[in-house]
Amino acid sequence: MRSFNKLVINEWLKMSKKRSFFIPYAIVAVVAVVLAWALKRWAGDMVGSAFDYTAMMSSTHGFGQFVAMLAVIFTAGMISSEHGMGTIKFLLIRGQSRGKVLASKYVAALLFALSLIVWLNVISFASGAVLYGTEHASGAWRDIWIAGGSSLVYSIVYMSLTFMMGVLTRSTGAAMGVGMAAIVLSGITIPKSFYKYVLFPNVDLSVYSHGGHPPIDGMTLPFSIAILAVYIVLFLGASFVTFKRRDIA
Amino acid sequence: MNHPNDIQVDAAVLSLRGVSKKIGSKKIVDQLSFDVQEGEVVGLLGPNGAGKTTTIRMIAGLISMTEGDVFVRGSSIRHEWKKAIRHVGAIIENPEFYPYMTGYDNLKQYQRMNDWISNERIDEVVRLVGLENAMKKKVKAYSLGMRQRLGIAQALLHEPSVLILDEPTNGLDPAGIREMRDYLKTIAREEGISILVSSHLLLEMEQLCSRVVVIQDGKLVTVRSIGENNASGHEQKNFVRVLFRVGLLEEAKNVLGSQNDAEILQVAQEQNELLVALRYKDIPDMVTALGAAQIPIYQITELKQSLEDEFLKWTGGNRIA
Numbered sequence: 001m002r003s004f005n006k007l008v009i010n011e012w013l014k015m016s017k018k019r020s021f022f023i024p025y026a027i028v029a030v031v032a033v034v035l036a037w038a039l040k041r042w043a044g045d046m047v048g049s050a051f052d053y054t055a056m057m058s059s060t061h062g063f064g065q066f067v068a069m070l071a072v073i074f075t076a077g078m079i080s081s082e083h084g085m086g087t088i089k090f091l092l093i094r095g096q097s098r099g100k101v102l103a104s105k106y107v108a109a110l111l112f113a114l115s116l117i118v119w120l121n122v123i124s125f126a127s128g129a130v131l132y133g134t135e136h137a138s139g140a141w142r143d144i145w146i147a148g149g150s151s152l153v154y155s156i157v158y159m160s161l162t163f164m165m166g167v168l169t170r171s172t173g174a175a176m177g178v179g180m181a182a183i184v185l186s187g188i189t190i191p192k193s194f195y196k197y198v199l200f201p202n203v204d205l206s207v208y209s210h211g212g213h214p215p216i217d218g219m220t221l222p223f224s225i226a227i228l229a230v231y232i233v234l235f236l237g238a239s240f241v242t243f244k245r246r247d248i249a
Numbered sequence: 250m251n252h253p254n255d256i257q258v259d260a261a262v263l264s265l266r267g268v269s270k271k272i273g274s275k276k277i278v279d280q281l282s283f284d285v286q287e288g289e290v291v292g293l294l295g296p297n298g299a300g301k302t303t304t305i306r307m308i309a310g311l312i313s314m315t316e317g318d319v320f321v322r323g324s325s326i327r328h329e330w331k332k333a334i335r336h337v338g339a340i341i342e343n344p345e346f347y348p349y350m351t352g353y354d355n356l357k358q359y360q361r362m363n364d365w366i367s368n369e370r371i372d373e374v375v376r377l378v379g380l381e382n383a384m385k386k387k388v389k390a391y392s393l394g395m396r397q398r399l400g401i402a403q404a405l406l407h408e409p410s411v412l413i414l415d416e417p418t419n420g421l422d423p424a425g426i427r428e429m430r431d432y433l434k435t436i437a438r439e440e441g442i443s444i445l446v447s448s449h450l451l452l453e454m455e456q457l458c459s460r461v462v463v464i465q466d467g468k469l470v471t472v473r474s475i476g477e478n479n480a481s482g483h484e485q486k487n488f489v490r491v492l493f494r495v496g497l498l499e500e501a502k503n504v505l506g507s508q509n510d511a512e513i514l515q516v517a518q519e520q521n522e523l524l525v526a527l528r529y530k531d532i533p534d535m536v537t538a539l540g541a542a543q544i545p546i547y548q549i550t551e552l553k554q555s556l557e558d559e560f561l562k563w564t565g566g567n568r569i570a
Contacts, residue, residue: 006361013358017350086345090403093309093341094362095334248311 004100011108015074024070024116029123031066032057036127050128051140055147057124058117060204064151065183067120068158071113072179075159078105079166079243080175088248102243106163106236113155117148143209150206157203157228158183164235167243189215202227262287262336262411262443263308267317270303270467277303278467280317285411285443290433292458293447294560300467301447302342305415308445309339322410335363338409338442340417344400348389352380352399355388356406363407374402378432394425401432411443412436418453430457451557463563470563490514490552491532493523496545504542508535524552 015021035057039047047053057063079102082088091101121144162179169175186200193216195201201215202224208214214224261284270278278300285291295301306312308319310330319326324333346355356375360366375381378398383391391399397417404412417433418426434457437444448454454461455475463470495501498521505511505525515524527535532549539546 003362003364006364010358010361013350013354014347017347017354019349085347086343087347089309089311089339089341089345090359092311093334093337093339094359094407095331096362097331245313247313248306 003096004104007096007100007104008107008111011078011104012111015078015108015112024074025119027070028063028067028116028120031063032120032123033127036124036131040131047128047132049132049136049140050125050134051136051144053128053132054121054124055140055143057147058121058144058151059147060151060154060206062147063120063124064117064147064154067113067116067151068155068183069180070116071109071155071159072162072183073176074112075109075162076166076176076179077172078109078163080170080172083170084172092248098244099240102167102240106160106239109159109163110156113159114152117152117155121148146206146209150204150209153205153228154203157199157232160232160235161199164239167239191216193218196223197227199227199231261285261320262289262322263413263445264320265304265308265317266320268304268307268314268319269316270300270307270312271315276467278307278464281464281467281469282317283462283469283472285445288437288441288443289460290437290444290446290458292454292461293445293464294449294451294454294461295447295464295470296449299464301449301464302415303467304464305339305341305413305445305447308413309337309341310334311341335407336410337413338404338407338411339413339415340397340400340404341413341415343393343419344396344403346388346396346399346403349387351385351387352391353384355399356384356402359403359406365408366406370406370408374405377405377436378402393420394422394428397421397425397429398432401436405436405440405442409442411445414444414446416448417446418448418450426453433457451560463560465563473559488526489529489532491525491527491535492548492550492552493525493539493546494521494548494550495523495539496521496547498523500542501539501544504538504544505535508538511535521547 036047036053039053047056060068082091092098158179161182162175165178166172166175182200186203189195189201196216196219201219205221205224206212208221208224214220263285265282265284268278268281269276281300281304283291293301293304303312307314308321308326310326310333314327318328319333321333321336324336326333346352347358350358352375353371356371360368360371375384378401380395380398380402383395388396388399400417404414412433414433418429421429430453433444433446436442446454446457458475460472460474462472493501493505498516498518501523502513502516505523506513508527508531510531511525511527513523514526516522517524525535536546536549
């Protein structure tokens with residue numbers, strides 16, 4: 001376990017030592033602050049408190065989707081850049097199994113998404129607190145948790161898809177393209193019964209909150225969670241099987 | 250075609266036993282077997298496309314073997330990869346690092362992957378390759394030569410028993426090549442590490458290795474000790490090739506041609522040179538005969554067969570890269 005943690009640290013450093021690493025955090029911070037100010041200026045009564053604002057920002061309809069996109073962009077390059085730079089050769093001859101190496105990359109990607117969502121919530125709450133105050137009704141915390149949690153799930157699903165594409169194609173562009181296309185496609189719902197088994201309508205779990213209606217009749221929260229779990233297992237299964245067996249030419 | 254594994258695999262640091270790689274129906278590497286002993290520097294020589302890189306990658310476990318196995322200190326790469334790879338340090342093609350990190354951060358990455366590597370060991374290998382002053386610089390600011398040295402440092406970090414290097418001098422300038430060679434010799438001598446180095450640069454191999462394994466089309470052609478031929482070259486009964494530069498070419502041709510046991514191999518009209526194959530002990534007679542015919546002699550040179558000539562002979566000529 002200790003050696004696995006060290007591998008995750010390695011992966012995290014590979015991401016964070018890049019100069020571009022702070023750009024997504026900067027974008028999130030700037031948008032969260034500017035939007036808070038703009039809403040106060042032009043739509044003063046729309047947002048009640050910092051809690052409202054945070055829940056709104058971190059939901060998949062707010063900025064959560066954008067966070068997923070940033071996570072997809074970072075995940076897309078994780079495997080292909082090792083191939084592209086040629087560093088994969090050194091990485092895989094150090095006595096750590098390929099499965100472990102790939103798992104450490106996936107965990108680092110998850111940590112990245114998680115850190116972005118936490119950052120988004122912290123900045124939103126801070127700027128909301130300054131502009132709107134922190135008065136709140138009961139259940140305000142719960143709303144934030146639902147919004148942030150469903151955004152995290154949303155990000156994880158598309159990151160897993162992108163991760164798989166990165167392993168399979170070894171191309172940053174292809175992985176990013178597929179990941180982004182999937183995020184865009186998730187907005188489209190085909191009102192047919194078979195479609196509920198497709199990934200897209202299930203990704204946004206926040207539709208079940210507040211007694212909301214699922215995109216297609218017959219879908220429930222446990223059903224969606226099960227479908228997502230199956231897809232994630234498939235994505236990761238394909239990634240690990242391919243990565244373990246691949247000849248590094 | 251199974252090679253028995255009981256051939257003293259423990260004695261050699263690195264043993265290949267009937268290693269094959271098949272892609273589709275094409276055999277890239279075909280039943281390759283050889284050993285590298287303790288402290289030995291062995292060259293893996295072959296024209297482009299002979300399967301050198303594939304062989305090196307199979308030894309490191311980057312490419313799977315179709316048949317056969319590789320043993321490092323007696324551990325199988327196929328079945329006990331973790332145990333075996335622990336003894337292997339490798340540079341495969343150009344050493345590649347994370348360019349946006351410093352040299353030190355890059356080595357730290359590899360330290361985290363093997364817990365027995367201490368900070369002192371990092372300092373030690375950095376000193377060995379003379380990169381003390383470059384450790385805080387980002388790798389993207391490194392020259393190719395510095396990157397090669399960092400590559401060696403990386404390969405030595407976990408105290409391996411054998412170093413495998415794939416074309417380590419590719420792209421280096423003459424000074425860099427020489428430096429690399431010196432480092433490798435130092436490492437072999439001082440750390441007692443065996444080295445297997447692949448290359449198509451013959452002169453390079455001649456100067457670095459004590460033995461060469463020649464492969465072509467994935468098959469073993471020959472295993473030679475370097476220096477073996479030169480030792481026997483001066484024996485009296487052996488034929489040698491001698492280049493005569495003379496004043497009167499036609500006359501010299503007649504004189505040499507009429508001698509017993511001498512054969513004119515080549516005539517270079519412009520340079521007034523004759524390449525003759527004759528017995529070593531007959532050289533003085535030949536000179537006397539030329540002198541008697543009043544033919545001026547400007548130069549007599551024995552042409553030693555270089556590794557290059559032999560290499561071309563082994564691999565059937567003109568395929569050399």
